[in-house]
Amino acid sequence: MIQRLDRIDQLRAAAMLWMTAYHFCFDLNFFRLIREDFYRDPFWTWQRTAIVSLFLFTAGLSQAAAVHQGQTWARFWRRWLQVAGAALLVTAGSLLMFPNSFIYFGVLHGIALMLIVVRVTAGWGKWLWLLGALAVGIPLAAPTLIQAVPALEVLNTPWLNWLGLISRKPVTEDYVPLLPWLGVMWWGVAAGHWAVRERPAWLGSARPARGGLKALVFLGRWSLSYYLLHQPVLMGLIWLVMVLWSA
Numbered sequence: 120m121i122q123r124l125d126r127i128d129q130l131r132a133a134a135m136l137w138m139t140a141y142h143f144c145f146d147l148n149f150f151r152l153i154r155e156d157f158y159r160d161p162f163w164t165w166q167r168t169a170i171v172s173l174f175l176f177t178a179g180l181s182q183a184a185a186v187h188q189g190q191t192w193a194r195f196w197r198r199w200l201q202v203a204g205a206a207l208l209v210t211a212g213s214l215l216m217f218p219n220s221f222i223y224f225g226v227l228h229g230i231a232l233m234l235i236v237v238r239v240t241a242g243w244g245k246w247l248w249l250l251g252a253l254a255v256g257i258p259l260a261a262p263t264l265i266q267a268v269p270a271l272e273v274l275n276t277p278w279l280n281w282l283g284l285i286s287r288k289p290v291t292e293d294y295v296p297l298l299p300w301l302g303v304m305w306w307g308v309a310a311g312h313w314a315v316r317e318r319p320a321w322l323g324s325a326r327p328a329r330g331g332l333k334a335l336v337f338l339g340r341w342s343l344s345y346y347l348l349h350q351p352v353l354m355g356l357i358w359l360v361m362v363l364w365s366a
Contacts, residue, residue: 126323127180128339134173146354172303179307186241187315203231205347217292224281225293233304247309254302262286
């Protein structure tokens with residue numbers, strides 16, 4: 120039986136809460152209640168990078184723990200289908216809200232693909248640290264390579280830009296390509312394998328949490344549902360407050 124480890128769930132919950140605060144500010148900007156540049160201002164772009172990194176690193180930790188506990192492929196695919204289905208819902212919803220910049224390869228799309236890769240490579244041990252570094256570093260050379268070989272401009276098209284080997288960012292509300300982000304998840308798997316062997320207490324236990332930590336564990340365990348619902352709820356609440364305020 121696969122057991123959830125509470126500290127991994129708490130770490131995932133921390134990422135969810137940070138994401139919620141970020142998206143709340145994004146929504147205030149969407150409704151023109153504040154004026155911020157979420158696409159170019161380093162204050163916001165670096166936060167997004169940190170939030171996505173925390174999500175993917177935690178996903179890697181979870182995969183390492185699941186493999187260590189003997190998760191079957193059947194159980195893996197059941198969870199994968201949930202993530203992939205949620206990614207399709209995100210695409211559908213963003214197409215309605217942002218038809219000119221809808222999400223076709225965001226964080227859930229990226230996680231769905233990366234989960235398969237890390238599951239297949241989970242047994243590669245310490246090599247995952249090196250693979251992670253390569254995955255993070257290789258995209259840095261893509262702009263120079265594309266400029267030198269014009270035929271590689273095809274990598275910038277929507278058919279291939281999910282790889283992450285691009286020289287310009289696509290117009291989309293969320294973009295989490297395979298590279299460099301697979302490197303972060305690989306590092307999470309490598310760190311998880313090390314923790315399982317050397318510091319298992321760092322990953323927590325399956326015992327019920329207490330107090331405020333119990334709420335964090337609950338949020339971490341229902342993170343996918345929360346992710347799908349938090350933006351419609353936030354935007355709906357902001358819209359409702361605006362309507363009531365102007366009434």
